[in-house]
Amino acid sequence: MARIRSVKPETWVSETLAEVSIPAMVTFLGMTNHADDHGRHRDNAAIVYGLVWPMREEITRVDVEDHLKQLAAAGAVCRYTGCDGRKYFHYPTWRNHQKIDKPSLSRLPACPHCEPERCGVCKGPCIQRATLTEAPTPVPEAAPTAPQVFDEPSANTPTHLDHPSAPVAKPSPQSGTGSGTATAPTVGEKCVAVPADGRSAGQTAFAEASPKARRSVQEPSTPGSRILDPGSSFPTGRQAPEPEAVSAGQLVGEYVAACERRPPGSVLGHLGRTVKGLLAEGIDAEHVRAGLRRFAEIQGHPSRLPSLVNDAMNARTAGLARPGLRPNLPVHRAWTNPVDAANAYAEEL
Known part of the structure; x- marks a missing residue:
């Protein structure tokens, strides 16, 4: 929602704004009407273009992006990424030039570099700023562990191998989901451990086939909802796109x-x-x-x-119809004197 903002006389002799082009200065002044009470706004060239330059065909979205780059290089605005992952910008000298009575709370994230006040997303001090200010805690390196050797042979020794002499790794109880192999045999089936990197070690497929045959859909799939309810007042299929409004x-x-x-x-x-x-x-x-x-x-x-x-x-017609009459009736002409007045004037009598 746009708001009324003040422009001080010092704006026209500002050395900061003198470093940018005149269209960039207009973008700077125009966005003061659309920034919130804390001087924050979305950093999107398409949005800024639609708010400041809707009636100017000579200015494009690419030009607006160049305006924002000029203003950020001169220090007139500060562009940052909020704690929600989106891009925003704010006016660093907002409180020096804008005196707002009863400012509303901002709904946008605060700048993690130069804004210590309330964050609209975190509902308090910004978590992202606290993360940047805290010193990173060094993580101690874990001591290398020697590989564990199993003395007893594995009970699930695979069969039907191209190389029977190749060793088969047995999953260790200490290795989690990221261990070298992962096997989950079912009852009555013989499985082979497969390395995590997907390389084959000479194993073959299962010896016996699955008792359940794979099912296939006989009818072709159609787009839209499969729930057909002719008596429902709410459509369940796809909706036709609305016609594009002309601006x-x-x-x-x-x-x-x-x-x-x-x-x-x-x-x-x-x-x-x-x-x-x-x-x-x-x-x-x-x-x-x-x-x-x-x-x-x-x-x-x-x-x-x-x-x-x-x-x-309204295309031009032969004349104007009187109120209450059908527009397809001829207009009354005072100089006519028909023989049958009832048929000539119909409903006018």
């Missing part, structure tokens, strides 16, 4: 592409606000597009666009 910026961009030269910014701004208001009324985007197409032909003040959209929505 005011997209329609204005089509109008700019149809022009031989780019119109002035004030004209595009007024035209964008007019298109946005028409879409907010629920007018179909195709009617607005038809009005813009006609506006590109005749030009003029952007305030003419609603009348052109009305022409596209």
Whole structure:
């Protein structure tokens, strides 16, 4: 949610902002309206582009990413990775320039480098900052253990081997799941220990086949839900995708592409606000597009666009129908004097 922020006179003589380009400075000032009460915001060029530059076609998301890099290099913003794994940025001098009455608690993670206050994810001091400040504890190295040798032979000596003389490792009770071999024989079956790295040691497959035959699905698989309930009011299969909504910026961009030269910014701004208001009324985007197409032909003040959209929505007819009458009836003409007045004027009598 955007908020009202203050811009001090010292901003225009700031040596820090003088190191970045003018569009980067506009991004810096524009994001002060969208940062939370602690000066934090998501570090995503696409989000920043949609908040600061929605009406400027000459600025792209790549340009916004360059703006953030310039501001971070100059020290105007600090980019960091929060304790939730996402990227954020904040204003290091936020409290020096913004005086907020009753600031709300931040829901975003705090910077682990230069923000000691409350973290919105940890609900207190940030765990990531505590991890960075704590000195790492050296881990003592474990003493090497000599390999254990079994004196008695294994009872599960495998058969059907290509090399009967090859030794077979027996799982040690001290070795966990990461030991060299892992065997789990069932009752009545003879198994062979397989090394953990997957290399073959000359063993063959099981001597006897499984008594249970593998089952196969006879019918082909179909997408969607298998629960068919014709009487249910809630659909159980896949839903058709909703049609993509057309934005005011997209329609204005089509109008700019149809022009031989780019119109002035004030004209595009007024035209964008007019298109946005028409879409907010629920007018179909195709009617607005038809009005813009006609506006590109005749030009003029952007305030003419609603009348052109009305022409596209309501085609001209032979005349105006009276209230309460069907629009397919002819308009009353006072100079006519028909022989049969009841049939001529129908419902008007």
